[in-house]
Amino acid sequence: MKREKGLLIVLSGPSGVGKGTVCAALRRHDTQIEYSVSATTRKPRTGEQEGVNYFFKTTEEFENMIANNELLEWAKYVDNYYGSPRKFVEDTIQAGRDVILEIEVQGALQVKETFPEGVFIFLMPPSLKELRSRIESRGTESKDLIDSRMTVAREEIELMDKYDYVVENDEVELAVERIKSIVTAENCKKERLINIYKQLVKE
Known part of the structure; x- marks a missing residue:
């Protein structure tokens, strides 16, 4: 069944x-979800690729996009600046496909003002000690x-109540399964399907 609009899934956290x-x-688990590549002015880390991990921009280029x-x-x-190119996200949703944004907390709260119907997931560390260890x-x-x-x-953790869901990233595979369950449930919400079924009744 082709949906009227896809889901906007926003994944953020510290x-x-x-x-x-x-x-x-x-x-890798769900190839149906489209990934929105963010733009940033930070330098690439080892192994990161242009257009795959980020679009790496100069400060001047980024400010022109703004x-x-x-x-x-x-x-x-x-x-450093971080941001999500608008056109890809809007085109993907209108085509009935799900798109995920992996963004910073500030950006997620901006998106919530524009797309309150999005699905907002806060990724939580097991502890602050573990978070520091990962960064180090x-x-x-x-x-x-x-x-x-x-x-x-x-x-940022104090802003958790602005989100729809909280997923602990204790183990990557477990976190992925939790997110997949959220996406499945959201796609089955009557609010997202009611117009399609009303049309079926009319036919």
Whole structure:
């Protein structure tokens, strides 16, 4: 059955919680979910690819995207911009396909204002100690930057009540199964299907 609109799934949480890892695993499990590649001004990490992990932009390029209203949401996080290109997301939803945004908390709250019908999932670490350990294990950030990320993480966790669901990322595969269950349930909500079934009755 072709749905009128696809789901907008927003996955966010503190830096280092494993958003990218969980999202990549989810895409391997469910190839029907489209992935919206974000734009950022931060430098690529080892192994990251342009157009796959992010669209890597200069500050000037990113600010032009903001000025031209080309972003569904954007945020500045620890001195770098992050944002979601608007056109891909809107076209995918209108075509009846689900799309997932893996974004920072500031950006997720912006999207909620524009797309309140979206499905907002907060990815939670097992503990703050574990979160710090994950960030340190990257080996890409100074102690001062890690301290800044931890301060922001505490503030972001306090915004959890703005979300529809909370998923603990204790183990990636378990987190993926929880998210898949949420998406399945949301796709079965009567509010999303009622117009289709009303049309069937008319026919």
